[in-house]
Amino acid sequence: KNQVEQSPQSLIILEGKNCTLQCNYTVSPFSNLRWYKQDTGRGPVSLTIMTFSENTKSNGRYTATLDADTKQSSLHITASQLSDSASYICVVSARGTYKYIFGTGTRLKVLA
Amino acid sequence: GAGVSQSPSNKVTEKGKDVELRCDPISGHTALYWYRQSLGQGLEFLIYFQGNSAPDKSGLPSDRFSAERTGGSVSTLTIQRTQQEDSAVYLCASSLAGTSGGAYEQYFGPGTRLTVT
Numbered sequence: 001k002n003q004v005e006q007s008p009q010s011l012i013i014l015e016g017k018n019c020t021l022q023c024n025y026t027v028s029p030f031s032n033l034r035w036y037k038q039d040t041g042r043g044p045v046s047l048t049i050m051t052f053s054e055n056t057k058s059n060g061r062y063t064a065t066l067d068a069d070t071k072q073s074s075l076h077i078t079a080s081q082l083s084d085s086a087s088y089i090c091v092v093s094a095r096g097t098y099k100y101i102f103g104t105g106t107r108l109k110v111l112a
Numbered sequence: 113g114a115g116v117s118q119s120p121s122n123k124v125t126e127k128g129k130d131v132e133l134r135c136d137p138i139s140g141h142t143a144l145y146w147y148r149q150s151l152g153q154g155l156e157f158l159i160y161f162q163g164n165s166a167p168d169k170s171g172l173p174s175d176r177f178s179a180e181r182t183g184g185s186v187s188t189l190t191i192q193r194t195q196q197e198d199s200a201v202y203l204c205a206s207s208l209a210g211t212s213g214g215a216y217e218q219y220f221g222p223g224t225r226l227t228v229t
Contacts (some may be wrong), residue, residue, distance in 0.1 A: 004154070010141070032215070043116070043203055043220025044155075089154070098143070100218065102154035 002027040004092050004103035014108045017080055021106045023073040023090030031093040035064050035075045038087045038105070058100075078111070082108045114138070116221035118204050124227045125194055133189040133224045137206030145218065146179055146189050149201040158202075161187065162209070194228045201225050 004025045013019050025033070032051045036044035048057045048064040050073070057064050061078045066091055090103040117136045125131050135192040137144050146158040161181045172178070176194075181187040191198055201223040207216040 041222065043205070043222050045220070046217055049217070088117075098160060099157055100155075102147075104154040106154065 002092075002094060002101045004090055004101050006088075006090050006103040006106050007094050007106070008106060009104070010107040010109070012111060013080055015080060015082055015110055015112050019077050019080060019108065019111055021077075021090075021108070023075070023077045023103055025071050025073070025090070025092045025103075027071075027092040027094050027101050029095045030068060030071075031095040033064075033066055033093075034074050034091045035073075036089040036091060037064070040086070044089055077108075080108075082110050082112060084108060085110045116204055116206050116219050118202075118221035118224050120224060121222060122225045122227075124229060127196060127228055128193055130192045131192065131194055131226065133191075133202050133226070135187045135189070135206075135221060137185065137187070137204070138219055139185075140208070141206035141215070142184065142209055143207045143220070144181060144187050145205045145207075146187070147203045147205065148173075149223070151200075151205055155203065158189070164203030192225075194226075196228045199226055199228045 007022045034049045035047045037047050038044040047062050048059050050057050050066045052068050055066050063076045066073045087105040087107050089105040092101045121135045142163045144161040147155040149155050159179045160168040176192045179189045203223045204221045205218040207214055207218045
């Protein structure tokens with residue numbers, strides 16, 4: 001069964017600190033992996049997308065990594081800001097389908 | 113340009129009533145998805161429209177749920193005889209095309225928060 005699991009479920013850090021969120025998936029055959037940021041009361045917004053051949057992708061202070069062999073991805077946030085407080089969702093697409101498999105997300109809270 | 117819009121943003125209804133949720137996709141996007149997001153759960157696929165093709169309704173949880181997309185643009189999700197377990201955020205997303213492997217970016221609306229009392 002195609003699944004996407006994220007950890008931790010929630011995380012609290014102080015402003016200025018770094019953090020890393022994890023995503024493990026069993027989706028096959030793999031096509032691409034996206035990380036989304038979802039602010040409270042808003043729809044998810046894409047941060048990064050990686051295909052099989054890419055193992056790192058950056059978007060400002062956000063850096064995603066992908067290990068297609070172990071089926072693991074991480075999202076590293078550098079020098080966190082209060083505005084980073086949100087849910088971060090890992091989404092995987094399989095080749096041959098238009099459907100997306102969503103993780104349950106990591107809820108991040110950045111404190112001043 | 114304008115993003116995906118949804119209305120209403122919040123809806124409180126009594127158990128047993130019918131509700132209609134509306135989604136206006138980005139102009140020119142042929143693919144449209146409806147998802148349900150319950151507290152602590154990942155987004156659950158409900159239905160997918162692609163151009164003039166027959167929709168994929170495989171994610172609809174019961175026959176109380178239905179959706180249509182008129183003229184390839186606006187979509188309406190209808191829930192009949194609402195139950196308390198229908199309470200959730202309903203998200204709509206559109207993309208340029210629903211090609212194999214999710215090649216195109218999905219753009220999400222802000223969602224409709226449905227509360228069934």
